[in-house]
Amino acid sequence: MSFSNKAIEALPQAQSIPLTPISPLHAWFCLVMHTLVFAVLAAVSAFFLWQPWFDLVFLRDVAPYTLGATLVLFVLFAGYRFVANRKLAYGVREHDITLRAGWYWRSITTQPLLRVQHIEVERGPLERRAGLATLALFSAGGELHTLSIPGLTLARAEALRQFVLAYKAEQHVDQGASDV
Amino acid sequence: MFETGWQKLSPIAVLFYVARTWYHVLGNVFSWLIPLIVFRQYILEHLLITSGVVIGLLALSILWAWVSYRMVSYQLDNNGVDLRTGVFNKQLLQLPFDRVQNVRIEHPWYFRLTGHCQLILESAGSSDQEIMLVALKPEFAERIKAEVLAVRTTVPSAHNPPQHDQQHLHQQHQDATLLNQRSVGDLVMYGIGSNRGWLIIGGLFPFYGYIEDRIEPLLYQLGIFNDGSLPIWQWLVTLLALFAMLMFVLTLFSIVIAVISYYDFKLYRDGDRYLARMGLLSRKEVAMPISRIQEVSVQQDWLDMLLRRRQLRYSQVGGMFESKNILVPAVTSSESQALLDDVYAQRDRNIKMTQASKWLLAVYATWYWLPLVALTTTVVVLLAGWSAGVWMLVPAVLLAGLYYLRWRRWGYAMDGEFIYLQSGWLGKKTTLIPLAKLQQPSLLQTPLMRRRGLMSIDWVTAGGVHRLPFINEAQARAMYDFALFEIEAKSPNWM
Structure with a gap:
């Protein structure tokens, strides 16, 4: 690799950004949502296992396996997400916002504010009750790569939103960004 | 600069709406082909009713085209275009010129006779944010295009920074330099190298039963399914010949598609934009400001390697949609270098690539290869017994080889x-x-x-x-x- 960068010591390093953990409540909220979704899936299998009205032998025979698979997947998926969600932490620098995520599959993602096209503070029903909010930073990288920071206090989310808006207002030369 | 108020399109536009309806019907081939096959007996026996229905449907499609055309009106000023459409669902689309990403002028075959063209204005958003004005006189279309480009470059808006050079705007394509053009021979190579004929095999899937019924007697005749009276080598040769024939037909098809869609391909550089024109039945034009190019790739499939050709692709915003990109088909090594020199002159021509770690190979083996092989082998053993399962070694080894090659390529x-x-x-x-x-x-x-x-x-x-x-x-x-x-x-x- 011919990449050389003599002044590397002087560059700001993402590794050393101080990170703040998000609210531990977020992991519990996600657990509740996952439980609901998997409960519906399990209910479908359970229905075919015990329903007395129709003569669906094949579905009845298959149902125990799908029910078992649903439960195993639930434990693996929701369990992993619960642990991983508790690891979520974010850091704010002058020019970017960084999110650390994951427990086994760890990731660090940095969104340069210059590339933010649109910003939203979102609140689900559970978040509203707990006074929490999610900050979503949209870039031209597409929906899949929206940087979402959940489990912020509403005041913190609003303050971050203002910070990003102020940054954007300063950068007159910005490109493509419009509907901030 | 433009007439004020809501304008109607030329009545020639009806041709566009008729063509669009028919393309749509032809495109959804499976929605009518299956009923057609199922009811073929009935259809053939009642030709009078059938032709009545066909004529009725044709008349209906023309009527629909006329109504659709009547409902379209547009309004142009120096800042943007508004478009009203819709018969049942009325829509008003407003597109300011400084939001326009791409301007395209197309000359479809159904406007050939009258010399009209259609203008497509794409915005950064989704495809329903796209405005299409059909049946325009070419001079008028060019005027709108010039206006769009002028606004885009003179107004330093939040959407589009003043990155373009003022000068080049008002010089139209006269100054455009031809960077590359493709001959029919090149397109034939492209058709062979990127064989899209395979898609047909997938598309025919719902008819396998039907096809099998037709082909089976033929195969018996050829002696493919005989009782072992034919020596095995003869059996194999016949099978190979059939396969070669199939490949030949598919390749021909692929070549035809390539020639139709890329006929007379020309790539120009016009100031800080690339312009590509192509197409046999309908000429397509794609304009792409160089600053919007997000990446450039050079691709060679294995057949391309034998033919020593490659595809060069300029991808822009939303590059996952192929229609937004410019693909230069079947270029030679030196042509591809020249095109890269034009777009990315600062690149390091002789950069040394670092290989991926050997642990990536271990990940391929444990996360992709092993589960795939274990699963398929288990299924085969359960269904057909151990003697058949042993044969699974062959694809397993081939797959391992493929993964190895993939790792080596990284x-x-x-x-x-x-x-x-x-x-x-x-x-x-x-x-x-x-x-x-x-x-x-x-x-x-x-x-x-x-x-x-x-x-x-x-x-x-x-x-x-x-x-x-x-x-x-x-x-x-x-x-x-x-x-x-x-x-x-x-x-x-x-x-």
Whole structure:
């Protein structure tokens, strides 16, 4: 690799950004949502296992396996997400916002504010009750790569939103960004 | 500059709406072909009713086209265009010129006789944010296009920075230099190299039963399904011949598609834009400001390697949709170098790629190859017994070979301006991504990777996401920090 960068010591390093953990409540909220979704899936299998009205032998025979698979997947998926969600932490620098995520599959993602096209503070029903909010930073990288920071206090989310808006207002030369 | 108030399109536009309806019907081939086959007996027996229904449907489609045409009106001023459409669902689309990403003028075959054309204005958003004005006089279309380009460059709006050079705007294509053109011979090579005929096999899937009924007697005649009276070599030769015949037909088909869609392909450079024109039945024109190009890739499938040709692709914002990109088919090595020199002159021609870590091969083996082989072998053994299961060794070994080749192909490099990526299975694809186009970087690591000092980077641009898997952790962190620094300190434009 011919990449050389003599002044590397002087560059700001993402590794050393101080990170703040998000609210531990977020992991519990996600657990509740996952439980609901998997409960519906399990209910479908359970229905075919015990329903007395129709003569669906094949579905009845298959149902125990799908029910078992649903439960195993639930434990693996929701369990992993619960642990991983508790690891979520974010850091704010002058020019970017960084999110650390994951427990086994760890990731660090940095969104340069210059590339933010649109910003939203979102609140689900559970978040509203707990006074929490999610900050979503949209870039031209597409929906899949929206940087979402959940489990912020509403005041913190609003303050971050203002910070990003102020940054954007300063950068007159910005490109493509419009509907901030 | 333009007439004020709501304008109607020329009545010639009805042709467009008729053509659109028929294309739509033909495109949804499976929705009518299956009923057609199912009821073929009835249809053939009642030809009078059938022809009545066909004529009725044709008349209905023309009536629908007329009504659709009547409902369209547009309004132009120097800042943008408004378009009203819809018969049942009325729509008003407003598109300011400074939001326009791409201007295209097309000359479809149904306007050939009258010499009209259609103008397509694409915005940064989704495809329903696209405005299409049909049956325009070419001079009028060119005028709108000039206006759009003028607004885009003179108004330093938030959407479009004043990146274009004022001068080139008012000079139309006269100044455009021809960068590349493709002959029919080149297109034939493209058709062979990127055989899209395979798609037909998938498309025919619902009819396999029907086809089998027809072909089986033929195969019996040829002696394919005989009782063993034919020697095995003869059986194999016949089978190979049939396969070769099938491939031949598919390749012919692929060549025809390639020639129709890329006929008389010409790539121009007009100031700081690329312009591509192509197509036999309908001429398509794609204009792409160079600053909006997110990445350029050079791709060679295995047949391309034998033919020594490659496809060069300029991808722009939303590059996952092929219609937004410009593909230069079947170029030679030197032509591809010349095109790269034009777009990315600063690139390092002889950059040395770093290979992916051998642990990536281990990941391929344990996460992809092993589960796939274990699953298929289990199924085969359960269904057909151990003697059949042994044969699964052959595809397993072949697959292992493929994964090995894929791992060998991996390569990456970075200098102060670009990321260079190389990937592929049998073929080879090299991608150049300017650092300045970065939207968002991610670093990924598992504890196992950490122990080995490895990391992956996800590199998100407006054209898509690229992963650099299993690279040296220190290098990954340095690339990450350096790219962020470049973006944040220099605020480079990405479009």
